[in-house]
Amino acid sequence: MITTTPAGHRSLGDYTWQDQAVCSPTEYNPVDPEVFFPGPEDVDKIAAAKAMCAQCPVARICLDAALETGDTHGIRGGYTEEEREPLHTNQHNRLDYSRVNATLAGRDISLTKAERRAVVLAGYRQGVPVDRLAWLLKITPQHALKLYRETRRAIRHRQIAEDATRAASADHGATSTEQLTRDDFGTAA
Numbered sequence: 001m002i003t004t005t006p007a008g009h010r011s012l013g014d015y016t017w018q019d020q021a022v023c024s025p026t027e028y029n030p031v032d033p034e035v036f037f038p039g040p041e042d043v044d045k046i047a048a049a050k051a052m053c054a055q056c057p058v059a060r061i062c063l064d065a066a067l068e069t070g071d072t073h074g075i076r077g078g079y080t081e082e083e084r085e086p087l088h089t090n091q092h093n094r095l096d097y098s099r100v101n102a103t104l105a106g107r108d109i110s111l112t113k114a115e116r117r118a119v120v121l122a123g124y125r126q127g128v129p130v131d132r133l134a135w136l137l138k139i140t141p142q143h144a145l146k147l148y149r150e151t152r153r154a155i156r157h158r159q160i161a162e163d164a165t166r167a168a169s170a171d172h173g174a175t176s177t178e179q180l181t182r183d184d185f186g187t188a189a
Contacts, residue, residue: 009064009102009109017065022056023049037074046080053078067091068110103136104128111137124151 018024025031031052038045053059053075063077067088072081079087095114103109103119104126111119116137123133134144 009061009099009107015065017058017061020058021062022052036076040082046075049075050078050080063087067094106136120147120151124148124155 022029023031023033023036025033035045035049035052038049053062056062056078059077061077063079063084065071066076066079066084068091070088072084072088074081076084092113094112095118097118099109099111099115100118100122103111103115104122119137120133122128123136128136130144130148131141133139133148134141137144139147
């Protein structure tokens with residue numbers, strides 16, 4: 001799942017967003033928390049919970065928090081447990097460029113493996129110093145240097161493979177052109 005839409009992202013360990021949640025009970029907004037933990041057959045409770053989530057300004061952050069923490073219970077971010085199951089399964093493949101950009105800007109965000117690889121690649125291409133990458137990803141400078149070396153090698157190998165493919169196409173294209181030229185004119189008598 002790849003997304004590029006800008007969104008608010010919670011920092012690691014930040015739960016202050018919960019104060020903005022529609023489901024957060026207050027004196028003026030008495031919400032029954034049980035609505036968000038319906039049984040599979042409680043269609044009315046599920047509909048009521050999803051309706052509240054649809055109006056919530058932090059529904060995306062709520063969903064991200066549920067996925068990042070592995071929370072598989074109740075309705076979170078407008079998704080039931082069953083609807084979130086494939087998202088949990090594919091969580092490590094999520095690639096949200098707004099999260100990558102937020103991390104490069106210095107935000108402390110929980111990243112998936114795919115997003116971490118994207119941060120390394122973007123950091124390498126943008127010339128982010130090794131120490132800065134280490135700080136952003138919470139790793140040692142030696143590990144950051146290793147990631148940059150692996151990235152440089154992968155880029156170089158990709159370039160070599162692309163050059164070889166282009167050369168093979170050019171050779172094949174020249175042969176085809178020669179053959180077409182001969183066939184078009186026939187042989188001399």
